[in-house]
Amino acid sequence: MATVCFYFQLHQPFRLRDYSVFEKRSDYFDEKKNRDICRKVANKCYLPTNRTILKLIDKHRGKFKVSYSITGTLLEQLERYCPEVISTFHALANTGCVEFIGETYYHSLSFLYSREEFKEQVKKHSDIIEHLFGQRPTTFRNTELIYTNELCQKVEQMGCFDCVITEGADRILQGRSPNFLYRAPKCERVKLLLKNYSLSDDIAFRFSNRGWQEYPLMSSKFAQWINNINGNGNIVNLFMDYETFGEHQWADTGIFEFLSDLPDKILQNPDNNFLTPSEAVKTYEPVDVIDVPDVISWADTERDLSAWIGNEMQSSALQGVYKLEKTIKQKTNAHLINDWRKLQTSDHFYYMCTKFFQDGDVHKYFNPYESPYDSYINFMNVLSDLKNRCKQNSGYEEK
Amino acid sequence: MRIFMLGWEFPPYISGGLGTACYGLTKAMNQLGLEVTFVLPKSLDDCHASHVKLVGPSMPTDEHDAARFEELENITFRTIDSALSNPYATLEMCDRKIEELIYTQKLSHTKSSFGGSMNVSKRKASIDYGHNLISEVHNYAASALEIAKREDFDIIHAHDWMTFPAAVAVAAFSKKPLVVHVHSTEFDRSGEHVNQQIYDIERMGMQVANKVIAVSYLTKNIIMRRYSIANSKVAVVYNGVETNPQSNSTPQSTGIKKDEKIVLFLGRITMQKGPEYFLQAAKKVLEVAPNTKFVMAGSGDMMHKIIEMSAALGIGDKVLFTGFLRGKDVERVYKMADLYVMPSVSEPFGIAPLEALNHDVPVLISKQSGVSEVLTHVLKVDFWDIESMANKIIAVLRYQPLQMTLRKHGNFEARKLKWIDAARKCAKLYDKTLMQEAKMQPEIA
Structure with missing residues (x-):
């Protein structure tokens, strides 16, 4: 049996506007830029891909299934700027073939800085998913697949999840296959699904690469690779950014045709099927324990935290944000706490990354800044204003 | 490869980037084993400037003789007796010289050299100064030509407009290819109020040259747009920087508080x-x-x-x-x-x-x-x-x-920005220019 498990990641941050130290107003976010990007990606990716998936589910009568992880910051923006995307997700939710995955509402690094804040954000995210789509998540993925043993233990303690998704990094697998279920040390109930990064990246990154020896990637060829798993694996976890469809790989690369055709080709083999993560953990048992004492992620080749906490600016900005937690929470001012949480979104720290700065690469994607230094200065100016509002008695009230 | 190089500044006689660039570039060329004859106007005030140890080498005391700095074994220096040594024709240079002299407390000895130009109105002084500079540029050209007649070289490399009349004369006489190196243009120095005479000299130099080196794409664009030089003729060679040996000097009392x-x-x-x-x-x-x-x-x-x-x-x-x-x-x-x-x-x-x-x-x-x-x-x-x-x-x-x-x-x-890379790029450009010349020769003959 070879099961294919699709999970798509959807996220947009609230990007900050140019905020100089001389600013007097306390509104931080770039309404226009966020709206424009949200609508652009909706038109190029979210809407056409949702339509494609909906058609496929319809066509295969319950045999084709997918799962989504959509951040709270994106859901808020979609409700505001492109409600039709929310409607198509409603339709998808109603098919019964779609699972929504839990995560931190703000796509934050809170697990690394405040367990209390982490828990609150996960709950807030589950609440909005239940409110919008009528199902409470039972599968969890952390921001950028950041993971350690401790994360799995913490999630198990929370009691509402029975599956955690992370990266099938070589250094945690140590020669084992990502195509099985695993579990974390000291975890009884929660099972792990590991991303098959090789097959996932064949679609997400290499699909349109003419220099790749497998180019052009046809759905029949990919289905054959899935068939090859039969006998030495249970499940192939294909995890990727939803923007793969139409944004990273443009429509003219043939990515939509590939997606439309793939379920047919995979289901031609009667030993294959599609499952969502929560179904997978009911179907298969873990084969081994995966020990991850040090933090991993799905980012870059290092698969570590260096894209967000790799230099002094990033560390100081993050520490600056989380230092405010106690004060902010005492204020019980909704505006203050919302602004503070939107500043926790990992993208703000990713923009400050100096690691690949000279090469120009994936770090530039939708990056509103000319340099990591500019992003740090802007962020620190906003944070400084937020601090001042904390010092005032009443905080910031809506005008 | 022997290069006949025409410059206007060289440490320790510098007023800005030009001298520093010439030093960095020739030092790196020396390392590459390129032979350079560097023609320089003799400085006005070398007797006062000897306190300056910006980069180490000091000029020879015998003014008209060829000079060899110890660390620059492949570089030969030839100096021309020139009354003025400053490229940027404005009153500021007079000001600066006087300041330097105040700095070294030698003003009393040298007052006469400046003829009281501080008191002259700015406009008048600047015209006189500019006029003098142009005539210095022509003196330099005449002397450089004399030096060139006694030298053997493969290619001419000239730095900024002050040396362009000399470079063009030497190129015409020697029939050797010319590369002009543009460190700044009249538009950078004067905005839209260009000195027509200087602009004409710059343009003539760039037009006659086989190749033009610009220090950046910013400058290349000016050269193409303002001087109508073809894209293919202009190469960009970025400057480098001398890596700084850590010095142990500690800040002295300056009147600035610690918390400032x-x-x-x-x-x-x-x-x-x-x-x-x-x-x-x-x-x-x-x-x-x-x-x-x-x-x-x-x-x-x-x-x-x-x-x-x-x-x-x-x-x-x-x-x-x-x-x-x-x-x-x-x-x-x-x-x-x-x-x-x-x-x-x-x-x-x-x-x-x-x-x-x-x-x-x-x-x-x-x-x-x-x-x-x-x-x-x-x-x-x-x-x-x-x-x-x-x-x-x-x-x-x-x-x-x-x-x-x-x-x-x-x-x-x-x-990572090294002069040696700039020197290598120049060397490649020389080779390319000489090859193009060699191809052209039979047709002309």
């Missing part, structure tokens, strides 16, 4: 360098960060105007003017600085920011500079965007992690 932050402007105080934008930004910074001092190191034709302007802005007590600095004093001022700012209106390249990075000082530069094409780990602003400039200055003064990251990555990046 220091923002540094180091360069000529002239229109091109944007000193008034620096002051306006300073005014804004002080509204938020009053514990800041702004040091303006340099002299120039706008010095008096800028001093008056700082008083008019009400920040006179926060802006310090040091005059023109050299050697140890430059090191000292870098050691004290928290940030170096180069707000240039038009900067063909800009070696100074590289030197600041080399001294572990974070850097803020204007986007209107050639060096911003090669630096990523610096802060950049449009020179006219005072608010953004002030915003970034305050951030550097306020946030230690920003300073640290800029310093660490910036220093590393600056060290």
Whole structure:
């Protein structure tokens, strides 16, 4: 049996506007830029891909299934700027073939800085998913697949999840296959699904690469690779950014045709099927324990935290944000706490990354800044204003 | 390969980037084993300038003889007796010379050399000076031609317009290919108020030359647009920076308190360098960060105007003017600085920011500079965007992690810009030019 498990990641941050130290107003976010990007990606990716998936589910009568992880910051923006995307997700939710995955509402690094804040954000995210789509998540993925043993233990303690998704990094697998279920040390109930990064990246990154020896990637060829798993694996976890469809790989690369055709080709083999993560953990048992004492992620080749906490600016900005937690929470001012949480979104720290700065690469994607230094200065100016509002008695009230 | 190189400045007789660039480039060419004959006008005041030990070598005492600096074994120096040695034809140079002399307290011995030009009205002085300079340029050309007649070489390489008449004459006489190297254009120096005579000399040099070297794409664009030189004829060769040996000098008493932050402007105080934008930004910074001092190191034709302007802005007590600095004093001022700012209106390249990075000082530069094409780990602003400039200055003064990251990555990046790479590019260009010439020869014959 070879099961294919699709999970798509959807996220947009609230990007900050140019905020100089001389600013007097306390509104931080770039309404226009966020709206424009949200609508652009909706038109190029979210809407056409949702339509494609909906058609496929319809066509295969319950045999084709997918799962989504959509951040709270994106859901808020979609409700505001492109409600039709929310409607198509409603339709998808109603098919019964779609699972929504839990995560931190703000796509934050809170697990690394405040367990209390982490828990609150996960709950807030589950609440909005239940409110919008009528199902409470039972599968969890952390921001950028950041993971350690401790994360799995913490999630198990929370009691509402029975599956955690992370990266099938070589250094945690140590020669084992990502195509099985695993579990974390000291975890009884929660099972792990590991991303098959090789097959996932064949679609997400290499699909349109003419220099790749497998180019052009046809759905029949990919289905054959899935068939090859039969006998030495249970499940192939294909995890990727939803923007793969139409944004990273443009429509003219043939990515939509590939997606439309793939379920047919995979289901031609009667030993294959599609499952969502929560179904997978009911179907298969873990084969081994995966020990991850040090933090991993799905980012870059290092698969570590260096894209967000790799230099002094990033560390100081993050520490600056989380230092405010106690004060902010005492204020019980909704505006203050919302602004503070939107500043926790990992993208703000990713923009400050100096690691690949000279090469120009994936770090530039939708990056509103000319340099990591500019992003740090802007962020620190906003944070400084937020601090001042904390010092005032009443905080910031809506005008 | 033997190169007949025509220059106007060479350390220790420098007024800015040109001399530094010529030194860096020839030193690297020396390492590559290229033979260079470097023709230089004899300096006006070499007897007074000997205190300057900016880069080490000192000129020979026997003025007309060929000079060989010890570390530059393949470079031969020939000097021409020239009354004036300064390329940028304005009153500021007179000012600077006088300041230097004040600095060395030798004014009383040399007053006569300046003929009281300080008292002459600016307009008149600048015309006279410019006129003199043009005639010096022609004297230089005549003498350089005489030297060339006795030398054997493969190619001619001329630095900036002052040497172009000489270069064109030598090329015509020797029938050797000519490469002209543009470190700055008349548009960079004078904005839209170009000196027609100088512009004509620049254009003639670039037109006659087989190849033109520009110090940045910014300059290449000016050369193509303003001087109508073909794209294919202009090559970009970025300058490098001399890596700085750590010196042990400690800042001396300066009247600046320990808890005060220091923002540094180091360069000529002239229109091109944007000193008034620096002051306006300073005014804004002080509204938020009053514990800041702004040091303006340099002299120039706008010095008096800028001093008056700082008083008019009400920040006179926060802006310090040091005059023109050299050697140890430059090191000292870098050691004290928290940030170096180069707000240039038009900067063909800009070696100074590289030197600041080399001294572990974070850097803020204007986007209107050639060096911003090669630096990523610096802060950049449009020179006219005072608010953004002030915003970034305050951030550097306020946030230690920003300073640290800029310093660490910036220093590393600056060290990657090496003169040896510039010299290699020139050598390749020579080869290409000579090959093209060789192809042309049979047809002409």
